[in-house]
Amino acid sequence: MSQPREIVPGATYMITRRVLRRHLLFRPDAAITQLLVYTLAVSTRRFGIQVHALCAMSTHLHLIVTDTNGVLPRFLHFFHRIVALGTKVLRTWEGPVWDHEATSVVRLLTRAAVVEKIAYVLANPVAAGLVRHAHQWPGATVGVDELGRGVLRAARPSAYLDPENPQWPEEATLPLALPPVIEQDSAEGFRQQVATELDRQEAQAHAEMQRQRHHFLGADQASKISPYERATSLEALRKRNPTFAVGRGQGDAWRIAAVAVRAFRASYRAALERWRAGVRSVVFPAGTWWMRALHGASVTDVVLEV
Template sequence: MSQPRQIAPGATYLLTRRVMRRHFLLRPDAAINQLLVYALAVSARRYGIEVHALCAMSTHLHLVVTDVQGVLPRFLQFYHRLIALGTKVLRQWEGPVWDHEATSVVQLVTQAAVVEKIAYVLANPVAAGLVRHAREWPGVKVDVGDLGRGVLHALRPSAYLNPKNPQWVEQATLSLALPPTIEQENAEAFRLQVAAELERQEAQAHAEAEQQGRRFSGAERASEISPYERATSREELGARNPTFAVGRNQGDAWRTAKAAVCAFRISYRTALKQWCAGVRNAVFPVGTWWMRTFHGARVNDATLAA
């Protein structure tokens, strides 16, 4: 049985979803890039999600978002379904698009974690040995200068969306938002922090490539590889999938975050035990999503009003 996950309004997350068996189905080209941006813009608007950063790799997607309304599962279901259906048409793909593993959802509980994970998302093509600098990646991405002020645009993909359906607008736009911990007057300082961390991660990737005698394949080759091929690089099996991140050198922030997760899980299990025993007025902890959404369970929202 999986651990219960707290879905609280206003939380910021690093989201990662992987393609089935590491096929290059999301290989960057005009049609796939259009689909990814359009699907994200429509889905984010529908569920009130604020998007801070993204990078679409050929085998997986990275997003950093804030779930303003506490509806992250609904957003992920809608967004990933749109991409899967569109990819099936564009690639003439009959099997599943997404890996059987659930989306990786890592809550970013400090500003340091937000800075590091946004830089991690942007640096992903460099860390993968595809391009020497993040700005060279031909797939859907955000540049440091766009953080909190860029706007993504995409026309409606003609492959499978019905133009007569009003929910599929002709052109979708997505304004990139600053993370909620960043005030507008501090936006430029925030972008400088991300730029410095991105430079550090790029330098680390360059050093590792040189040490291992690897060359960067380049944007052109990444765009030309067959989407039906699979990544052959070694990937650790059974790797840890963290619940939260606090960033480097954050003192007791890790212990505080861990204690909060443990407290939620204990409170949740206590309420679930009561519920299973027939106590329908059992009160679940704030951030309980599944039991509230599908079973109408009571949730203690007092802390949200505080």
């Protein structure tokens, strides 16, 4: 049984979803980039999600977002469904698009975590040995200078989406918002922090490529590879899928967050046990999503701060 997840309005997350069996269905070409940007723009507007950064790799998708209204599961269901259906049409693909593993959702609790994870997302194509520098990636992504002020635009894709349906406008815009932990007057400092961390992660990737005597594939080749092939690089199995991140050197913040997560899970399980015993008046802890949305269970308004 999966662990219960706390869904809190205003929380910032790093979200990762992988393509089935590491097929290259999101190969960075104009059609797939248009689909991803357009669908993300429409989906985030529909559910009040703020986007801070993104990077669409050939085999998976990274997002850094803030769930303003506490509706993250609904957003993910809608967004992933439309992306999958559009991809099936674009690639003439039969069967599932997404991997069977659950979406990775990591709550970012500190400024340090936000900086590190945004840099991680942007550095992904470099770490994968595809391009030497993040800005060279030809797929859907953002540059450091765009953080908190850029706007992505995409026309409605012809694949799958009905032009007569008003929920699919002719063009969709996706503004890149500053994360809530970043004040407007410190935006430039924040972008500089991300740039510094990105440089560090790129240097690590360069050193690793040199150690293994590998060469970067290059943007042109990455755009031409067949989307029906599968990634062949080694990937560690059963890696930890964390619930939250606080950044390097944030030991105190990590301990506080870990205590809060354990307290939420213990409270949730106790309430669920009583519910299963037939006590419908039981109150679940703040942040409970599934029991409230599916069964109408009562949820307290008192949020445990982390």
